[in-house]
Amino acid sequence: MTALLETHNLSLRFGGVNALSDVSLSIEENSLHAIIGPNGAGKTSLFNCLTGYYKPTSGTVTFRGADITRMGAAGVASLGIRRTFQNIRVFPKMTVLENVLAGAHLRARSNLLAILVGTPGFRRSERDLHEYAMTSLEFVGLGEQATKFAGDLPYGMRKRMELARALIADPKLVLLDEPAAGVSSVEREELSQVIGRIHDNGISVALIEHDVELVMGIATDVTVLDNGRIIASGRPYDVRNNPDVIRAYMGRSRK
Amino acid sequence: MELFLTEIANGLFLGAFFALVAVGYSMVYGILRLINFAHGDFFMVAAFVSYTILGAVAVGHAHLVWFTVIWVGLLVMFLTGLLAVLANRLIYHPMRRAALLSLMIAALGLSSVLENGVLNIPSWGSAFLTYPVTSPSNGFTIGPTHFTWFQLIIVVISGLLSLGVYLLVSRTLLGKAMRAVSEDRVAAALMGINVDLVIAVVFFIGGALAGAAAVMTGVYYGQINYLMGWTVGLEAFTAAVLGGIGNIGGAVLGGVVLGIAQSVGTGLFGAEWALVVTFVVLVLLLWLRPTGILGERVARRM
């Protein structure tokens, strides 16, 4: 399997805090790579570095071998990498449909003149985009919410919408930041299936999760972070039985 | 050359006023990310209120005692602080969850209300009013330039007030609370900090400083006008950005630098272009060093 997104000795410092120390991991193509670890381990910071929101203090991030460390968020997105956010960031005063259409920003090609004149090319492009958006919404079961304002949706639906918004871009890799946070056990089962189906469709997935059971069920690779460092990496079964990992999760309470 | 030095000296004193207003502007921005457009108008209202109080007190006295000016000044500082706190309580606080854009527009509305309110009060109005106290011109000379004692007093008072605020923010528990709220309001609240109180204190300090600046401006320049707050507000904000927004030392430094720049600019091009100088300085700054001379201190976004 070829490496899709890799980090090499990635370190990130804020003031006196080492958010990440010497992190080298590799997300392979067609994998479903879970990143787990206790709170504050640096998982979201890692995602932020991978997606161009943070500039690491040292180390590099490469995509298919090309250095993307200094590339901004929009640049990373243009490579076909999409993400969801831990605290769900939707566009509240835009409709659900428009939120998803926004995700397709890079798929639309019309220039200003075509837009103003209303050329057939522009109209066709808009129709197609609306099609893709509705399909994407149906995929996550939000077809009938299309005209609601995203800010009015309940939490679970917003999460699904964020997913639809990421998928419409036809991404090569999606990074999901705690997709199962705050969802009920029924929804978690559905979510697990949806993520599995995304993976089956050839999209690589990287996923931050606390819910270890969810992860073990669907992940192909697991990396464990603790205090900004990788303490284990490999197949789910191997990682789960790794004593360092167990200590990281359990050891804290023994003070 | 002599003229040039005088201009620089004048700029220094002008800068002292900018600095005081800039510190307040900067602190509110640092803690709320809000550009309080009405801040300059707090300054203006303070000038008018002090004008009226001093005018009333001066009735029957041929000459105002300096002691009177001082206690009126302190009173006005207190009242302006209250005005700022009131503005926050009535307008910004209820809007704390609204989009920043709406908040800034509300601030504009407040600015408009204050300016036009003053405009419509019969005893005030649109004319340039003469301040009841004038600064004495006795002073001393260093080299070719003549300084008055009052100018020295202005610099000293500004310096002391700014230093006081700086010490408050950096050394006291209250200051630490302010910094905490600036960084992360939610976390600060979770630590048990009374965020609303801290914000109110910040507004009070900003208002009080503006009040002090207003009284000194009135005495120094001898004239007040209902639009004085607007221009000072613009200049104070530029000064704050120049020195590094959210940064008290920066606001002071920015105030001084801008004061000098304006003074020299006025000397070279004429008074009408003073604000243009301010603006050009601001744009150049944003092109070259957007974080300001001393760097900014505002909450990170992600």
Added chain:
Amino acid sequence: MPRNLVADQGRRSVLSTKLPQRGAILILGVLAALVPHMTGNEYYLSVAYQAEVLICLAIGLNLVVGYCGLLDLGFAAFFAIGAYTTGLLSVDRHWTILATILPGVAIAVVCAVIIGLPTLRLRSDYLAVVTLGFGLIIQTIASNLTQTGGPTGIYGIPVLTVGSIVIQSATSFYYLFLILLVVFVFISFRVRNSRIGRAWLCIREDEDAAQAMGIKIHRYKMYAYMGGAVMGSVTGALYAPALTAISPPSFGFSESLLILMAVAIGGMGSVWGAVLGGAIVVILPEAFRQFSQARLLIFGAMLIIIMMTRPRGLFPEGAFRGTVKRLRERFNDRPPPRTLVAPPEAAVRDAPSEGP
């Protein structure tokens, strides 16, 4: 492939809001066109076209503030640039009015780039003060240069002729600005329902998330600001011949604030909001002439109250949606459709990556 019933509902409701909208536009358009026939009073007509001018400016500002969320406090500067360019070129160099429009727009856009490039890259908060300063500079330049006529401004601006049509009376300016208004509204809607408009809204709602969509936020902010510059300057260019004499006081901060108030009060991010807001801001003071001194005071208070109670203005985007939906349901006389949301499994026929 078999269609999902639920999705069809979504598709239909997305499209069907367009019809009542088009109906409303048509009715309003016809009414507006008839106004001069209802009253021949020159005074009312001049108030009317002043309102149209403000509405045009508000629509332009709406691109910047309403769609993109950038606080521009110096919009009158673009208005001034358009007007003064027209004034100078037509009076000093005897250009025809129409020929002066393009140079005015060009200058406005260049200024927008100079101001916008450093500011928009960094903190949009600063844009507010920078634009304020910009407005001030333009006004100061206009007031203090002899070339621009100084404090008295430029007078003797020639008559606007479009081909063989002479536009000189209040009535003809009413129609001229009505046409301009319609064009601006059309442009706004077109751009709004394209990737550009959506990108702007995303930037307004959440810049960081917008970047995650691949939107180059600084570039699009620049587009919004430039779009406003174009609309402002074109309006200014056509306003010059309407006044025949222009002077600096018409292009100051009060004017910028007034335009902003129109957008903020009427409804941010909504073209109709801008139209309504513009109408309110011009017509209200005319109705209460005796309070003209306190006009800005009242508007300031209104602004505060509206921002506190309806932060997005009286009629922001989507404000009419509830009404339209209820009207449709009432006329169709059936209850709103009830459907079950299909669980994700059933909804998947083909994933987006294998789309059409």
